Amino acid sequence: MQKIIAPSIGTTLDRFIKNRQLHFPYATGELSQLLQDIALACKILNRDVNKAGLVDINGDLGNFNIQGEAQQKLDVIADDRMIRALTNGGQVCAILSEERDELIEVNNESHYIVAMDPLDGSSNIDVGVSIGTIFSIYRRLSEPGEPVNTKDVLQKGKNQIAAGYVLYGxxxxxxxxxxxGVNGFTYEPSLGEFVLSHQNIRSPENGKIYSINEGGYRSFENPIREYINFCKDQKYSARYVGSLVSDFHRNLIKGGIYIYPKSNQAPHGKLRLMYEANALAFIAEQSGGMASDGCTRIMEIQPIEFHQRSPLFIGSKNMVIKALSYID
Structure with missing residues (x-):
């Protein structure tokens, strides 16, 4: 039997993925290749993001996505980069993207479905604030060779087999x-490689950061206002970037809670369940944190449409529990 050596800090992503695959004697390598395809697309996208301001990729494209949000030029570039990499890789049967109205069917012989937000926080592109990519991977329920159906895609978050994000900061x-477990890899541009830098990330059970857009304070329900006042009384730090990946990543490392509640303007919440909330909920739980829509565990919610929205309370376990106690 081959001896498996646990990866150490500085291990490349490719080698880390290969090492993990050795733990599963029946693994075919398809998921490993899919993760590598996503990493490749994000390397290319990282290059594009770093050119913002030098070439004409900043600004509003003049179009709107399915959510009615103005598309930025980099939104469309990111979407194209990701779809091209996933299509060429051959491991995906369908792709669900925030930037596309409908499901993209790719290869009916393949086993995996990817749901993604190609470029989260795109409104921050023009001002140089951190942005990100979020992805979620499901295994199809129908047999390969058959057309992908709605049930293959509309799965609960607990059925995810992988999820992640890339932070461009x-x-x-x-x-x-x-x-x-959760592991983080930092991109080393001189090598062109992601290398293991944050091994077995654990979210602090408590924190002193709360992240919420307080500009919507008057439109929030009373329990949310009361929790915000509690945070102020505890002298917690308010930190809100406006890029979900950025806010989540900071709180994951330092300890904190991110809240995007329902409001008068967004009665069902604003964040998308399939390719934002589910992916980050999986990471939060795997790191010891917690994620809820205010009454239900995020990963237990049964989606009924591709671009379904959801409120989100996510982060350090005890902070989420405290916030939910106000709603209860």
């Missing part, structure tokens, strides 16, 4: 889980 970082 002061450094570029890929964080992902396959259900066996």
């Amino acid at each position: 002061s450094s570029t970082m890929l964080v992902y889980t396959t259900g066996y």
Whole structure:
């Protein structure tokens, strides 16, 4: 039997994925290749993001996505980069993207479905604030060779087999889980490789950061206002970037809670369940944190449409529990 050596800090992403595959004697390598395809697309996208301001990729494209949000030029570029990489890789049967109205069917012989937000926080592109990519991977329920159906895609978050995000900030970082802990990889541009930098990430059970857009304070329900007042009384720090990946990543490392509640303007919440909330909920739980829509565990919610929205309370376990106690 081959001896398996646990990856150490500095291990490349490719080698880390291969090492993890050795733990599963019946693994075919398809998921490993899919993760590598996503990493490749994000390397290319990182290059594009770093050119913002130097070439004409900043600004509003003049179109709107299915959510009615103005598309930025980089939104469309990111969407194309990701779809091209996933299509060429051959491991995906269908892709669900925030930037596309309908499901993209790719290869009916393949086993996996990817749901993604190609470029989260795109409104921050023009001002140089950190942005990100979020992805979620499901295994199809129908047999390969058959057309992909709605049930294949509309699965609960607990059925995810992998999820992750890439943060394009002061450094570029890929964080992902396959259900066996959370690990982070920092991009080393001189090598062109993601290398293991944050091993077995654990979310602090308590924190002193709360992240919410307080500009909507008057439109929030009373329990949310009361929790915000509690945070102020405790002298917690308010930190809100406006990029979900950025806010989540900071709280994951330092301890904190991110809240995007329902409001008068967004009675069902604003964040998308399939490719934002589910992916980050999987990572949060795998790191010891918690994620809820205010009454239900995020990963237990049965989606009924591709672009379904959801409120989100996510982060350090005890902070989420405290916030939910106000709603209860």
